[in-house]
Amino acid sequence: MIEKKTLDKIRELPIEGVASRLGLPVSRHTSHCPFHQDTHPSLTFHTGKNSFKCFVCNAHGGVIDLAMRVLGKNFVETCEWLANEHNLILERWKPVRKPSANRHYALDTEYLESLVTPPVLSEAAREFLFDTRHYHASVVRWLGISSISRPTPCWRYGRPYFDAPSLLFPYRDVEGQLQSVQSRYLGPKAGSRTSKSDIPRFRFPRGSKCHIFNLPILKLLKEGEPLFVSEGITDCIALLSAGHKAIAIPSATLLNKEDMQLLSHFGALNLHIYPDQDIAGEKLYIQLLHLANQIGACVTRHSLPPGCKDFSDYYILNH
Numbered sequence: 001m002i003e004k005k006t007l008d009k010i011r012e013l014p015i016e017g018v019a020s021r022l023g024l025p026v027s028r029h030t031s032h033c034p035f036h037q038d039t040h041p042s043l044t045f046h047t048g049k050n051s052f053k054c055f056v057c058n059a060h061g062g063v064i065d066l067a068m069r070v071l072g073k074n075f076v077e078t079c080e081w082l083a084n085e086h087n088l089i090l091e092r093w094k095p096v097r098k099p100s101a102n103r104h105y106a107l108d109t110e111y112l113e114s115l116v117t118p119p120v121l122s123e124a125a126r127e128f129l130f131d132t133r134h135y136h137a138s139v140v141r142w143l144g145i146s147s148i149s150r151p152t153p154c155w156r157y158g159r160p161y162f163d164a165p166s167l168l169f170p171y172r173d174v175e176g177q178l179q180s181v182q183s184r185y186l187g188p189k190a191g192s193r194t195s196k197s198d199i200p201r202f203r204f205p206r207g208s209k210c211h212i213f214n215l216p217i218l219k220l221l222k223e224g225e226p227l228f229v230s231e232g233i234t235d236c237i238a239l240l241s242a243g244h245k246a247i248a249i250p251s252a253t254l255l256n257k258e259d260m261q262l263l264s265h266f267g268a269l270n271l272h273i274y275p276d277q278d279i280a281g282e283k284l285y286i287q288l289l290h291l292a293n294q295i296g297a298c299v300t301r302h303s304l305p306p307g308c309k310d311f312s313d314y315y316i317l318n319h
C-alpha cells in the first residue's frame, strides 16, 4: 500500500526528468516515442500538466503511466521504482535549455579586428564621411573607422557578418580591446526605389555585447571636463568633430548601471547631451538623468535650433 502523500509526490516528479531517467532523451519538450516505430520525435511533453502524449500512436498520460509502459512493471512496482529514483530525478535532472540564438555565433573578435586593422576607407566611405558629413579626418582616424566594399564572407559560419558597402565602427573598451564592430550600410536606403532589399542601416554581428562607443576617450578626460553623450554613432562623430569629447549609446534602451559606474570610475561626472528632437531622444535624456543621479553625475541639456532633428543635422548646417 502506497501512501497518498507519496503517490502525489511521485505524480509531481518532472515528467521530462522521468523520461530521461527512463532512457528517453528529451529535447525541446519532445522525444522519440518508445511505443511505436518513431522516426521523428512524436512524443510531446506538457510540463505544465506534467503529462505526455504521442501524436502518432496516441499514447498519453502522466508520470506513472509513462514509467509503467516503458518499464513493463505493474502500478505498485512502478511507484516503488519512481520513489527509489526520486532523488536522482530531482537532483540530477535539469531541464534542457533552449539553445540560445547567440550560442552558435560566439563573436570572433580576431576576425573582426582583421576587418578594421588597418582601417581602409573606400571611395564611398570617404564621400560619406568627408563630403556629406564633413567629419574631421583626425576624428575618423582616432576612432579607427574602416569600410568594406564587398559583403564579408564569414568562413566560420558561412554567412556575412556585414552587408556592403558599409562603414565599420570598432567598439573598443577603455584599454582599446576590440569588443565588436557596428556597420553602417552605405547602399540605397531601405524601401527606396533603387533598394533591392531591406538591409538595415546599422548592424551588429550576432553575439555582440557592447554598450558604449568610444570608451577609450575616458582615459583622456580631464577632471571635471564635459563629456557629451549621444544616441548613435554619427552624432558622436559630429560632436567629436566639433571639438567635444563624446561617447555614444547605440540605443537609449541599452544604457545600464554598469556602464554608468564605468563612467564614474573615470571621473566622467560632467555629462552633456543634445537630445534628438524625438521620443527616443527624450527617452535617452530621461534615462541618462536617472542613471546619472545614481552615480552622482550631473547632466546638462543643450537644445538644438529649430529644424535640426539631431546634432548631426546641426553640425552639417554649420559646415
Ligand SMILES: [Zn+2]
Binding pocket: 033, 034, 035, 036, 038, 042, 054, 055, 056, 057, 058, 059
Ligand atoms: Zn507513439
